[in-house]
Every structure is written in structure tokens, then in C-alpha cells.
Amino acid sequence: MRRRLINSTLAVVLVVIAVFGISLVLVEARTIKEAAQESVESDAVRLMSVVDGRLAGGDRVGPEILREQVAAGRYARVELDGAPDLEIGERPAGEVIEAEVTGDMGERITVRESAAVVGDQIGRAVLIILGVSLLAVLAALLLALWQARRLTAPLTDLADTAERLGSGDPRPRHRRYGVPELDRVADVLDASAERIGRMLTAERRLAADASHQLRTPLTALSMRLEEISGTDDPETVKEEAAIALGQVERLTDVVQRLLTNSRDPRTGSAVSFDLDEVVKQQVEEWRPAYRSAGRAVVCSGKKGLRAVGTPGAVSQVLATLVENSLMHGAGTVALRTRVTGNQVVVEVADEGPGVSPALGARVFERTVSGRNSTGIGLAVARDLAEADGGRLELLQQRPPVFALFLSREADGT
Template sequence: MGDATGVPLRRRLLVTIAGVTTLAVVLLTLTLAVAVQRLYRSEAVATLERDAARVAATAPDDIAARPRPVALPEGLSGGIVVGIYRADGARLTGDGPAASPVAAATSDGRPHQADEAGVLAVTAPIPSDEGRRAVVRVGMPDAAVARRTDGAWLLMAAFALVVIGLAVMVARSQSRRLALPLERLTGAAQALGDGDFSVRAQRSGIREADEAGRALEVTARRLGTLLDRERAFSADVSHQLRTPLTGLLLGLEAALERPGADLEAAARTAVRRGEHLRDIIDDLLRLARDAGPDREPLDVPALLAELEARREDAGRPLTVRAHGPLPVVHATTSAVRQILEVLVDNAVAHGGGRITVEASDIGGGLAVDVSDEGPGVVDTDAEDIFERRRSAGPGYGIGLALARSLAEAEGGRLVLRRLAPPIFTLLLPAAERRPERGDASPA
């Protein structure tokens, strides 16, 4: 049962939809308000710059030496204040403050603009053969720009309120429409949590809700299979850990019970086997997490080198070799490592003579053969030994089943190519060739 004291789903949807829409409209309105303010100010500055340039072009070039009223050209903007100033910012003639810092800054020969005592002022130097000795200052009250800005802001605020009102109406309707299928999905999910893997979600006509219902049905169907898989994987882990752990313990017990045994050598062997056991645990945990396949190119030579390093643990001759250039294979390193570990361990436990691991290119894929000189599989079908049961053959159990399942998960196959002497072959498809990498030349 759900929490009866919680907020109803429909209210949550209404508040969420309306709140998000309101926030978006407010942020957009504020952004537009700032943009409009800057736009109107830029337009005012551009207008004043044009007027200042026109006055500077018609003003006498000796106005600094002979101050006198200047006839203003026609067509200037209304409500502006025009004054002529010396290079030091002192007013010569016209209207404006007695001293203007922005006019003094124009001594560098470039136009300037600034706010002075509530007036947006723009200056322009008056060209003169004797140098820039006078400046035109044109001003417009900030209130004139503010009036245009305030009017635009009022219109945007009214539009924002209308949009928010419509959003609330739509949110109310959508909350009612979406709540019912979500409530049904909640009931189906609760049934699934109680162990009912046959749940079916009623179709609502809303694509997203129906897709969620179908996904819930698929999940329900897969959960039973997943539980079986987890149980089988636990059994596989137990099988994979038992053999190296038993070997480690037997080695230590034999060293302790045998008089005159080399305890240091036994300890080194135990450490090496313990490290190997740790690697197996890391690989199995990585596979159990199911975090997605590692599709990086498989380093086959490195895996073969790891197997070759286990010669001492094998207890029998072990030969590892690769024939010619090997194809690029994309596969999970931990999965392939465990497959080869299973095959080598089976050869050590149930085979005889030399163990051989060979990797080769079979055209379109990689083949890794693991063989020994033992009696092989007798009185048993080749496929039966891969079944997850201990009665399939003498000594063959869930380890080979685990190896085959890992191979199939990587898009490959694990087959018993020859019964006696046995040859197990791991087949992995080659990756597509990449144009930026050149093919390796045969040695």
C-alpha cells in the first residue's frame, strides 16, 4: 500500500508542470527584459552618435578659439541637449553642464558615451586643421530611454501572465490524463515486487505510459529467468573457486606434514596460487556486476602469456603458441580469460600428457584450441559435457557449461572438436576492419 499521507500524484503533476512552465517563462521574460533594455539603450546611443557627428561636421573648426553659438543642422532628434566643449571638458557654448568628464575623455580623438547626472551623453570630436581642440556633446535624459523600456517590460509581463495562466490550465488537464495510467503502473509494479511475474499493464492510449507498461511486462518475464541465472552463476562461482582453493590448501598441508619440506618454496607457491585465485574472483565479480560488455580489442598475446606463466601450477608440460598474425577481436577480457582457465583446468584434472594451447586465424575469426594427450571423452555425446549437470561424463561438470555460456555471451562458440585425444576450440568472430589501421604483414 502507498503512503496515504503523501501528496497525490495528480497534484504533484500539476505543481511540477505549472511550476516548471512558470520558471521557464519568468527566466525567459527576465532575459528578454535585459535584452530589450540593452537594445533601447544601444538605439539611443546610436541616435546620439549620429546627431553628434552631424553637429561636429557643421561646426566651425575654429570654435575653440572663437566661441560662439553654433547653428544646429535640421533633422536632429527631439529632446536632446547639444553643447560645444574644449578638450579639457569645459563648456564653450550651447547647453549642458559647465564641465563634462566624457567630453574631456574625447581628447583622444574618438567618440565616447557615458551617463552624466541622469543624462545619456555622447561626444564626437570636431575636426580642425590645428588639431582636435573642440568636442560636441549631445545628451538625452535617461528618463526618455527608461519610458520606452518600461513600456516594453509591461507588455512582456502581461504576456508572461497570460502564458502562465494557460500553462496552469493545460497542467491541470494533463495531470488528470497522466495520473490514471501512472497509478495503474504503480499497481502493476507493486504486484511485480510481490513476486507476480505475470503482471500486465492496461493500455491507456498514451504512448510513453504504454511503452512503460510493455517494458514492465518484459521485465516481469525476464525476472524469473534472471533469478535462475543468478542461481546458476552462484554454482559456477563455487565450481571455479573450488579447484584453485583446493590446490592451494593441499600444497600447504603437504608442506607442513612432509618432514624436511622446503617451507619457503611452499609459501611462494601458495602466494602464486592465491594471486591466481584473486584474479579469478575479480573476473567473476566483474562478470556478475553485468556493467556492460567491454568491447575493446582483446589482447590475445597477453592472455596467452598469462596461461604460459601457469606452467608450474599445471603440474604437466604446457605449451602456448600463436600461429601467424591474429585477427582483431572485440570481447570481454575477463570472460575469455575464464573460458581458457576452465579448459586448462579440465585438461589438468581430467586429461593426460602435454597440454597445448594454440591461437590461430581461421579467416573471419579467432580460434583458440586447448588439447591434451589424455583419453578424452568416452561413452558421452560431445554436447552432453556442456550441460550443467555432473552426471554428463567422468569429471566434467558445470565448469564447461559456464565456459560455453560465456563464449555465447561474447558472440562466439565453444565446441569439442575432437573427442580423443580431446581438443576444445573457442571461436570468436573478428572485428570489422578500421580504415585508419593498416594490416599487419605476415612475419
């Protein structure tokens, strides 16, 4: 494209110079010839006036007087009746420019100039025109190079941006070039980059969330299946199978909620539910794991509470807290329910070292972890709580106390 711009610009300039340059040469040559002819005629008329004046006064007409009236390089001849001809200057050879004047007393004056002098003047004029044309071509070439660079460099840059987008680098460059059309393309590419970046972030977040959220119910389901495989009691198998089926249903709910949150993180399906059932279900599901670790998980607090939210999401939040206590805490884990204002609260506490002061409230930020974990669990749990209009907070750092706040049913106790 750069070569095409340069070639097209030079072609236009050359055509303009050729048209106007040739016309200018023709006009200048004609002007020089006419000026030379007028100058020769002027010399002839001037000589005639001098000769007439001398003859009218009865004075002698000599070459020394007439020589001052003839321009250098020209030839003049004065023809007088009854007197020899007077010649001034050297007779030119070849083509000449000539002017002849006849006086009242029969005298005749002829002035000549070599056409070569006029040719030299025309040649100098042509050289000047060619020099100006050459400068015009050089200026046009520099302008074409600048304009081509000004247009092609942004296009190359935009092509690189598009290639980066195609290779998976969605960072917008926010570069503008002072050309409205190119700036419009840059705006579109930057907007596309931001959209692609958001989409990639959402996909990575969905993958990370799915990996973390599915791990907990799958772990619980695996423990139930181990219980089934390790017993021959039909009643125990039946009980554990029923619990496992319930966990499968909750696992399905987790997957559905993940897909819903990936489209709109604030989309909830809040309903009124029995909070005691959710807390009891979590205690029963995690008790085998705690028993294997030589620890206990218990629940206490106010009973008969009804909250507004998504049971599956609340179960997932509590499961995250209980699992964190199992992995990073110590001693007995206690789930306690209480009421504050128009909200119900589920507190999860253990006897471990808790959250370091350096982390504080940042423990809910993604990728922030003080125990070499992924740092996703608490962030996802907070998102789940906020999606139903609740909130998840760290009430106490050492020993740790996390609290899930949910809206209380209007007619609840």
C-alpha cells in the first residue's frame, strides 16, 4: 500500500508538472522572443531619432555618436543619401532578430541581434523551470513518504492488534492516529478486545469456580459411597444411598447455579426454606470426614428459623466454610444459628489459628490465601451469598468466626 500511495502521488505531480511546465516553457520562450524583438526595434527608433536630430541641425553623423545608442552585442547599420553607410558593432552570423526603420530624409537604419542570444535566454528559463519542477517532485516525494507512513503505520499497528486478539491476547492498546476512519477501527478493536477479555475472564472464572465448587459435593459423595462399600447392613446401605442421592441432587443444583451465575452473577432463585434442615444436612454430611480426622462438627443455636435464599447456594456456602475449617482449622467446628434484626445468621467457628492479621478482610478476595490454597472458595461463597441478597463476613480472626447473613422470612420466628 505504501508503494501505491507513493506512486500515485508522484504520478499526479508529474502529470501536473508536465502540463503546466510545457505550457510555461512555451509562454516564456514566446515572451523572451517578443521582448528581444521589441528591444531591437527600440534601439532602431532611438538611433533614428538621433540621426534625424543631427541631420536637421546640419551636424555630422559619426559612428562614435551612434555607438552609445546601441546595446552591447548588437549590430546597427545607418544608410544615408549621398554618404557612405555607417556600421556599428559586429555583423551577426546565422539567424538574427532584425528591426528596420526609414526616416523622413531617406535615411534607413537596421539593427540586428543574433538569435543565439535569445536561445541562451530561453535555455536559462527552461533550466530554471526544470529546477523548480525537480524541487516540486522532491517535495512531492517527501510528502508522499510522510503521508504513506502516516497511513500505513496505523494500518500495520491495527493488523498487529487484530492478530493479537486472534492469538488470545485481549488487552486493548488504546492507540489513536489522528485519522477519523482509522481511529474508528481502533475504537472497534479496543471494544472487541475488552469484550473478549471479559468473556475469557468469565470462562476462566467459571472453570475455577466449577473446579472448586464441585470438589466439595464430590468429596462428600465419595465418602458416602465409601460408607456403602464398607458395610453389609442393608439398612445402612439404604440410608447412605438416600443421602448420596440427596448429594447428587445438590451437585446438580451446584452445576445449574454455576451456569446461571456465569450468565448473570446476580441472578438468584431465592425462596423461603427451613434453615435447620440445611445446617443439619451439612453436619451429617461432614461428620464422617471429621470423625476420620479425629475431630467433631456440631450445631447449636436458635431452632425453627426460616430464611429467604437458595437452599443449594446456602448449602454450598456452609460446605465451603466447614471444609475450610477441616483443612485449615483445628478442634471442634461449631455451626450456630441466631437472629439479628430482620436477618438470620449462621456462624461457623473452629479452634484453629484463624486468619492472619495480614490478610484480614482480604481473605474474601480471589487468589488471596494464607494456606497455599487456591484462594477461590471464600470468594465464590461470598458471591453465592450476595446473589441471594445475603452477605458473608469474617466476624473474628482468631479463633476464626465466619458468619452468613440471610434475610429472615417475614412471618418467621
